[in-house]
Amino acid sequence: MSVGSSAYDVAVVGGGMVGAAVASLLGRCGFSVAVIEAREPAVFDPAGEVGLRVSAISPGSARVLEQAGAWPAIERQRCCPYRSMQVEEAGHPGGVEFEAGSFGLERLGTIVENELIQASLWSALQANPLVERFCPARVASFDNGTDGVSVTLEGGQRLKTALLLAADGAASPLRRQLGIRQDVWDYNQQGLVAVVETEPDNPGVAWQRFMPGGPLAFLPLRDGRSSMVWTRPAREAQALLAEDDDTFLKDLQDASRDGMVRPVSIGPRAAFPLAMRLSEYYVSGRVVLLGDAAHVVHPLAGQGVNIGLADAAALVETLLQSRAAGVDLAEPGRLAHWQRWRRSESELMAGGTHGIRTLFTPPALGALRAFGLRLVGKSWLARDFFIHRAAGMSRNAPRLARGETLKDLLRAS
Ligand SMILES: Cc1cc2nc3c(=O)[nH]c(=O)nc-3n(C[C@H](O)[C@H](O)[C@H](O)COP(=O)(O)OP(=O)(O)OC[C@H]3O[C@@H](n4cnc5c(N)ncnc54)[C@H](O)[C@@H]3O)c2cc1C
Incomplete structure (x- = not known):
């Protein structure tokens, strides 16, 4: 003591x-x-x-x-x-990719x-x-x-x-x-989280797309699914949270169009205020x-x-x-x-x-x-x-x- x-x-x-x-x-x-x-x-x-x-x-x-x-x-x-990370801007293909090996990691x-x-x-x-x-x-x-x-x-x-x-x-x-x-600094944004099944499976890449209103990320899970973090303005996040699964999935497919993977099913969702x-x-x-x-x-x-x-x-x-x-x-x-x-x-x-x-x-x-x-x-x-x-x-x-x-x-x- x-x-x-x-x-x-x-x-x-x-x-x-x-x-x-x-x-x-x-x-x-x-x-x-x-x-x-x-x-x-x-x-x-x-x-x-x-x-x-x-x-x-x-x-x-x-x-x-x-x-x-x-x-x-x-x-x-x-x-x-995960060994690879891809970051892109919505509507502008060819973002940036980071590979662990190139940094000796x-x-x-x-x-x-x-x-x-x-x-x-x-x-x-x-x-x-x-x-x-x-x-x-x-x-x-x-x-x-x-x-x-x-x-x-x-x-x-x-x-x-x-x-x-x-x-x-x-x-x-x-x-x-x-x-x-x-x-x-209250961002007046919320982070929507859910587990997402995609086609094809997430290849073990942390993918993030920057969009007006906030980024969308798919983080790889061991079973090939992704953990989604989707940042939206607070009111929109609440509206997305209240949608039925099919409508939400369609919105998510639109947001991730031409991205690394295509979401095909979505689990329960939650939202967290961001500051x-x-x-x-x-x-x-x-x-x-x-x-x-x-x-x-x-x-x-x-x-x-x-x-x-x-x-x-x-x-x-x-x-x-x-x-x-x-x-x-x-x-x-x-x-x-x-x-x-x-x-x-x-x-x-x-x-x-x-x-x-x-x-x-x-x-x-x-x-x-x-x-x-x-x-x-x-x-x-x-x-x-x-x-x-x-x-x-x-x-x-x-x-x-x-x-x-x-x-x-x-x-x-
Ligand atoms: C959507 C989202 C995604 C995120 N993703 C990442 C990420 O990928 N990587 C990353 O590094 N960070 C991430 N974060 C941030 C990360 O979640 C937090 O930084 C982390 O949880 C903080 O941990 P903590 O132990 O400091 O606090 P907390 O996890 O909040 O733990 C505080 C603990 O204190 C206890 N407690 C509270 N009040 C009392 C009391 N009066 N008496 C006794 N116990 C008390 C609580 O029960 C709790 O167990 C994310 C955050 C959000 C919102």
């Missing part, structure tokens, strides 16, 4: 993908960890229907999940690596159901005696004190911790209680914001959870250095360094995604965009910059994402 009578070195509020990942990494480094999660995670059934929520997990994030003890279970159960990413990621991380948490899970449980109040944080759960249970991590999602109650301001949110700061005393609690980006670049997992890996690096130096886990200078590192990265990613979204929205710029895409496709430098950043393996990425293991970090600290 790092602080007086603290029961835990670190307490994590929110056991979603980011919270469970940071808890597992810390537990595996010998920190005592409490995880407080409001909802019991779903049990993943590999024989059941594919979930509506999937994520394109970058190679860097896969390495982080490997070190968190979750990746073998993910690969064993159900996921789909084995794959560009892996499509994984969010529920499988969370369930695999929770199995890793369960196997670690240093991690205690409070679920279902919520924080009723907390005192962000100079010597430690006192946390009271709804129901009255009290915990003490040196560091409190808020990984409680975009609506983060902890962030609100701390009064941390956010820049919010960009950037917190003014990520650290307040002994409380640290991680993942969507700190920042939310448009899903068109498939980066939200990847940035959150990089936050987690970077924080573990920082806390190992603090422990090795014998200083408080909440030492302000070290947390400020982590904040500068992660805030600049998430700003860059949010800004880049926001810029692409803005550029790709006005219909009048179609020809210019198609030209721009072809330029990016031809410029080796631009391709390399985009892909290595999206792969989570740039020079600024945390060491775990660049291939070092927890053992390497522990040896060095």
Whole structure:
């Protein structure tokens, strides 16, 4: 224990993908960890229907999940690596294609159901005696004190911790209680998601078409179907959601006409409101914001959870250095360094995604965009910059994402 009578070195509020990942990494480094999660995670059934929520997990994030003890279970159960990505502008054939091999990568990413990621991380948490899970449980109040944080759960249970991590999602109650301001850009768009059967089967390619109103993406699933993410203006998304299956399918066929594959059947649909949110700061005393609690980006670049997992890996690096130096886990200078590192990265990613979204929205710029895409496709430098950043393996990425293991970090600290 790092602080007086603290029961835990670190307490994590929110056991979603980011919270469970940071808890597992810390537990595996010998920190005592409490995880407080409001909802019991779903049990993943590999024989059941594919979930509506999937994520394109970058190679860097896969390495982080490997070190968190979750990746073998993910690969064993159900996921789909993709080696190729095609991006095009509606009405302008000949967009840009990225191939993993040309960047020295084995794959560009892996499509994984969010529920499988969370369930695999929770199995890793369960196997670690240093991690205690409070679920279902919520924080009723907390005192962000100079010597430690006192946390009271709804129901009255009290915990003490040196560091409190808020990984409680975009609506983060902890962030609100701390009064941390956010820049919010409401896109007035929604992301429609569904599992789509196509002819021919998806050949293992992440395909995205930019259209006025928002992009349409087909992400490959292991059984040859695609996970669709179709961004539309909010009102139109709601109308599409209310359509019967045949009408929706026809609209989807129109939108994807002459594309990589032709949709032939559609499963249940759901829609999620899209916004960009950037917190003014990520650290307040002994409380640290991680993942969507700190920042939310448009899903068109498939980066939200990847940035959150990089936050987690970077924080573990920082806390190992603090422990090795014998200083408080909440030492302000070290947390400020982590904040500068992660805030600049998430700003860059949010800004880049926001810029692409803005550029790709006005219909009048179609020809210019198609030209721009072809330029990016031809410029080796631009391709390399985009892909290595999206792969989570740039020079600024945390060491775990660049291939070092927890053992390497522990040896060095
Ligand atoms: C349509 C769509 C497609 C996307 N596709 C991608 C993609 O391809 N790749 C990618 O990287 N990202 C993608 N994202 C973004 C990604 O889904 C999010 O970034 C990610 O889910 C954030 O994870 P998180 O753990 O930070 O937050 P969450 O997943 O929101 O988890 C927060 C957790 O905190 C818990 N919680 C909340 N309040 C409390 C409380 N008071 N007490 C205790 N627990 C609490 C919740 O129950 C939940 O389990 C997409 C998003 C959308 C909308």
